[in-house]
Amino acid sequence: MPSRTVYTANIDFIQILDEHGVLDEKLAKDTLSDQEVLDLYQFMIRCRALDEVAFKLQRSGRMGTYPQNKGQEAAAIGSGYAAKKGVDYLVPCYRENAALFMHGLPMHYILLHWMGDERGNQIPAGVNMTPLSIPIGTQMLHATGIAWAFKLRKEPRVAITYFGDGATSEGDFHEAMNFASTLQVPVVFFCQNNQWAISVPRESQMNSETVAQKAIAYGMPSVQVDGNDLFAVYKATKEAVERARGGGGPSLIEAMTYRLADHTTADDARRYRDPKEVEAWQGKDPVIRLRKFLDAKKLWSDAQQTKLEEEAKEMVVEVVKRAEHIEKPTLADIFDYTFAELPAELLKQKQTMRTSSLGQNPEQVGLGAAR
């Protein structure tokens, strides 16, 4: 019996704005206008400013553990911008703050979350997203279910879910990809491949050359993009979002980026990363790259930059103020949201703040003594 090839596939890589800030005009056609790039650049600077201050808040003891987003902003912003605010739905993990802000999450919510306050997860009505998700990869199934609901109700809406390279080892990643493609629901799987899952590099995480190729097993379109290139991320996500919206089913996007900071403030990446590698990626920083592009097109000046940075600083001060000047939650809150209606025992625990039966009903103490 002769053997024959029953399946072949290849993975495309897209880069439109290279690390020197040089744009591929042909590929950039119909992506972002100069004005849009200017707006998104300024937004990126604001998000970076908040990220830096969040780090300092942790270091000065004003906030708990925080995972910095630094270096991955183009991936978050380019993808978030490709989705329709108020229509589409974001299902994040925890390193794409900029996409959430873009879709209407007040910035201080993120600080509240990391300050140990669930109100940072109390997504305002009309803002279409789930809160940050801490366990790795589980949220991709929620995105698939949300997209499934959109399909069932024939709503032209899309869910985008974010996760890292490490998450693609989790079973839930594969179950979500399989459910989404089998059910053909409008979801975009957006992988921020930042090369490191805490201390484990991609080559120890998987034997696949790319994350994108994992979609092939599920019969799902996929692409790898330069994740620090705002244009490429936007273009790829826009295509995936519109394909999903038009009934074309799910897609996987692998955005090649880099975590310039530690995994979280509790981590020290110097223990496992070569400083030369970090240095090389610092040269590919999406902020620097966009600035080079804007400079070359004479769309931006040092004076504008100074003004923007000052504004960003002031904005962050206000955001921090909002997060810090909120009244401490009451202990009653931990009970009140367990169920829509509190069962009797929970109500008793809330009313007495006791779990012991004599603590809950002190009269019983007398009953015992009388005996």
Place this chain on the structure above:
Amino acid sequence: MPRTDMMKEKGLTLVDAINETLAQEMEQDDRIVLLGEDVGLNGGVFRVTDGLQKIFGEHRVVDTPLAESGIMGTAIGLAMAGMRPIPEIQFEGFLGPAYDQLVKHAARYRTRSRGAITIPLTVRVPVGGGIHAPELHSDSPEAIYAHTPGLKVVMPCTPYDAKGLLLSAIRDPDPVIFFEPKRVYRSFREQIPEEQYTIPIGQAKVVTEGTDLTLVSWGASVFQCLEALDSLPEDVSVELIDLRTIYPLDVDTIAQSVEKTGRCVIVQEAPKTAGMASEIATLIQEHCFLHLQAPVQRVCGFDTVMPYYKLELEYLPDAKRIAESIGQCLAY
């Protein structure tokens, strides 16, 4: 779906009652989606969803890929987006892969989002032993879920209770695990109203009234308790309580009974240590300390792995062990 002549004449089995409840509520609420392994064309391995795909279509009665975390996780997503998913996990032993989604997400979402996102879903799960099933098809894990804040757990054992409690579960704004004792699926028929009715979650039922001893059980074991009662001398008066809901527990019904009887035996299929019987015994000593005439007794599965079916009936509490324990508790 109209009732068959058999149903009209002899009543409904537990399976019939659940099927009818699903059909009636799906008719009224198009947010309901049934999803799970083999639930569609095949009607589920126990045929609980038999015929529903034909009525409601492939989009509302969905054969999913074979992945329990995927079933639970996408059900959570459906619920987040305003649907009313009813996932089926084929056997309680396969709740393991879904546990992560159920406990980490479904149970916690109302709390962690301070009410912004809620998860109204009903997880249907066949539970318990006694049907000669293979390994991991006969366990009783209800205490694990009762121990999880944010989940409600029900386990009816009659067609009447199943219908009323399932409707309450579906309409509940929070996640409910609906355990179906598979040993009772077709063990008897009962005449129950055709129209919809609800039974509140969290209310136990006094099956037989009595004055000498309180016998507490739930699920299929209730029928072993009834068998035990038949074997007792006529002058022994036992009050049998069927919990029906595992969480939230109906302490009042149990406490009122034990205050009256002063003695209590609790029967569960699950292993003894750290099971629901332990919780109930604790509540009884908290609430009825001065009324107790004897130590509260637990007749349970052993603290072993559930055996393969050749020994399952010896593992499960039977009428003999229950009657013996009742006798010892009365003699104390």
